[in-house]
Amino acid sequence: MLRNPPVAPTRAVPAPPYRSRLLRHESRMAYAFITPAMGLFLIFTLLPAVFALFLSFTNYDILSPIKWVGLANYERLLTDDLFRRGVLNVAYYALLYVPLMIALSLSLGLALNRKRPGMALFRTLFYLPAVTSSIAAATVWTWMFQKDYGVVNQALDVVGIRGPNWLASSDSAMYAIVIVTLWQGLGSNIIIYLAGLSGVPTFLYEAAALDGASPWQQFCYITVPALRTTTFFVVFMSLIGAFQLFDQAYVMTQGGPGYATTTAVYQIYSNGFTQLRMGYASAQAFVLAVAILCVSLISMRLNRDSGLG
Amino acid sequence: MNRNLRWTPWVVLRESLFYALLVGVAVVMALPFYWMVVTSFKPDTDIFSEPIRWIPQRFTFEHYVKAFTLVPFSRYFWNSTVMALLGVLANLVLGSLAGYAFARMRFRGREGLFKMKLASLLIPGVVTLIPSFIILKSFPLVGGNDLLGHGGQGLLNSYWAIVLPGAAGAFAVFFMRQFFRTLPDDLMDAARVDGASEFRIFWSIYLPLCGPALATLGIFTFQAGWNVFLWALIVFNDPKMSTVQMGLQAFSFNHQTDYGPLMAASVVVSLPVLIVFLFAQRYFTQSISFTGAKG
Numbered sequence: 001m002l003r004n005p006p007v008a009p010t011r012a013v014p015a016p017p018y019r020s021r022l023l024r025h026e027s028r029m030a031y032a033f034i035t036p037a038m039g040l041f042l043i044f045t046l047l048p049a050v051f052a053l054f055l056s057f058t059n060y061d062i063l064s065p066i067k068w069v070g071l072a073n074y075e076r077l078l079t080d081d082l083f084r085r086g087v088l089n090v091a092y093y094a095l096l097y098v099p100l101m102i103a104l105s106l107s108l109g110l111a112l113n114r115k116r117p118g119m120a121l122f123r124t125l126f127y128l129p130a131v132t133s134s135i136a137a138a139t140v141w142t143w144m145f146q147k148d149y150g151v152v153n154q155a156l157d158v159v160g161i162r163g164p165n166w167l168a169s170s171d172s173a174m175y176a177i178v179i180v181t182l183w184q185g186l187g188s189n190i191i192i193y194l195a196g197l198s199g200v201p202t203f204l205y206e207a208a209a210l211d212g213a214s215p216w217q218q219f220c221y222i223t224v225p226a227l228r229t230t231t232f233f234v235v236f237m238s239l240i241g242a243f244q245l246f247d248q249a250y251v252m253t254q255g256g257p258g259y260a261t262t263t264a265v266y267q268i269y270s271n272g273f274t275q276l277r278m279g280y281a282s283a284q285a286f287v288l289a290v291a292i293l294c295v296s297l298i299s300m301r302l303n304r305d306s307g308l309g
Numbered sequence: 310m311n312r313n314l315r316w317t318p319w320v321v322l323r324e325s326l327f328y329a330l331l332v333g334v335a336v337v338m339a340l341p342f343y344w345m346v347v348t349s350f351k352p353d354t355d356i357f358s359e360p361i362r363w364i365p366q367r368f369t370f371e372h373y374v375k376a377f378t379l380v381p382f383s384r385y386f387w388n389s390t391v392m393a394l395l396g397v398l399a400n401l402v403l404g405s406l407a408g409y410a411f412a413r414m415r416f417r418g419r420e421g422l423f424k425m426k427l428a429s430l431l432i433p434g435v436v437t438l439i440p441s442f443i444i445l446k447s448f449p450l451v452g453g454n455d456l457l458g459h460g461g462q463g464l465l466n467s468y469w470a471i472v473l474p475g476a477a478g479a480f481a482v483f484f485m486r487q488f489f490r491t492l493p494d495d496l497m498d499a500a501r502v503d504g505a506s507e508f509r510i511f512w513s514i515y516l517p518l519c520g521p522a523l524a525t526l527g528i529f530t531f532q533a534g535w536n537v538f539l540w541a542l543i544v545f546n547d548p549k550m551s552t553v554q555m556g557l558q559a560f561s562f563n564h565q566t567d568y569g570p571l572m573a574a575s576v577v578v579s580l581p582v583l584i585v586f587l588f589a590q591r592y593f594t595q596s597i598s599f600t601g602a603k604g
Contacts, residue, residue: 027416029507037407037477044474045429048440125335131586133536135554136575140345143568151344154361247538265435272439273543282439289436296431
């Protein structure tokens with residue numbers, strides 16, 4: 001679970017006079033309070049991050065000792081067609097997923113924001129998929145995407161469309177994954193948009209309506225600019241999630257058919273843990289992590305006022 | 310309600326279209342749940358019927374029995390429950406301890422250390438997978454390891470492998486800190502005058518005021534722990550340690566899938582978090598809008 005909560009400004013604390021015995025005692029206790037959390041942070045976040053960089057310059061298969069190989073892993077990465085495929089697949093996925101996610105969650109958020117009876121019920125229904133595990137969801141959808149017995153194709157049949165063999169065809173497998181992840185991700189983003197919409201002052205709409213602005217103009221000139229920060233947040237989180245796509249590709253297609261749904265994380269997992277090329281997999285992980293970090297930092301730079309930077 | 314709404318034909322049409330659209334989306338959102346539940350109660354002969362039987366004619370519980378007898382699903386259920394609950398406990402205790410210190414206590418390096426902890430949210434999980442695996446495997450003096458961490462499997466294949474790395478997430482610390490900051494200072498001063506220890510002030514005065522925050526954090530952490538997959542796949546290779554999420558894989562052998570029991574198992578896997586959600590809906594949606602966190 002990757003989270004990026006907004007950071008509130010720090011309350012000013014007067015410069016502490018460390019001479020006082022109470023304060024000395026207080027700070028000793030404070031260190032005791034934070035030690036478990038910071039210790040775990042050291043062992044399972046900071047140390048691994050540094051260790052990953054080191055491993056990426058080595059060959060290691062767990063059984064034999066670590067061997068330093070310099071930049072060999074990175075050189076090999078440049079010609080690794082499978083890893084490139086994994087990265088391209090993730091990029092393709094993100095290109096489909098992120099715009100659809102914005103369009104759908106924004107329009108449903110706007111719909112639920114209207115003052116009409118039953119909106120609370122719809123909100124609950126739309127959020128429900130976000131609660132289920134990605135594995136259980138992918139399992140059920142795999143069954144629904146079956147060519148002949150599947151619900152999806154039989155439903156399409158009703159409207160006269162002949163559905164593809166979703167998961168067995170390299171043309172449609174990625175679409176199936178996009179559908180499942182959209183289904184699961186929509187709920188939380190709708191709620192984030194609803195929260196964003198609740199912050200748009202209503203007098204702006206009233207004033208615009210008085211000036212004769214059409215609903216479409218109100219949407220373009222009031223709603224969209226007011227939701228800039230929210231949209232940025234949704235894009236940002238969706239993008240970071242997309243980069244790390246794994247569960248659905250593992251359960252629904254095992255990366256196939258062919259290599260149509262192999263993702264970058266899938267490649268890292270199979271290199272590191274099924275073929276025990278830990279050094280090489282670390283190099284791949286490091287490249288992916290740097291890419292994610294770049295996206296994070298660039299988007300924070302672009303949105304200094306969004307409360308995230 | 311909108312007082313200016315006049316029921317002209319145009320408005321009636323617009324409002325009907327609006328509701329038709331929402332109902333359509335709701336059907337798509339609910340369909341997988343419906344299909345999962347319905348399939349799990351259908352006898353085998355009805356599962357593969359054409360055209361589809363949307364409303365089952367006959368009910369059976371045999372798939373639920375099978376789900377628990379074909380594979381050791383009750384064992385998986387126990388594993389997932391224990392690990393998710395331990396995760397919740399650890400995050401609530403350690404997260405509120407650290408969150409309290411960062412919010413209310415004065416010490417050198419407070420802001421720097423907090424920012425460092427918060428920065429771990431920026432480190433994507435994928436980069437720590439392999440090193441964390443190696444660290445767990447070579448933990449000294451456990452799981453048959455010697456002092457240098459050689460010889461055994463360390464903490465792999467134990468509950469610790471799941472619980473420890475996520476025991477004090479940056480999110481938990483951040484979330485609790487934000488909450489503790491909203492509480493008044495004078496409670497602390499009064500307690501100090503009475504000679505209460507720092508831990509006592511935290512434990513018996515401030516922590517009991519955190520009910521809603523602890524509930525929200527607990528729900529999020531439970532959901533995260535229950536749904537762990539990739540990490541479990543990596544640190545467990547002993548079938549006895551499988552989680553429910555990994556257990557779902559056990560129903561497909563050699564491209565043959567037993568859909569009845571698989572759907573029954575999926576229902577069982579989905580239920581705990583679903584039940585928690587329905588009871589705690591208000592907390593869930595409120596804190597998503599508060600933190601922007603996704604489940």
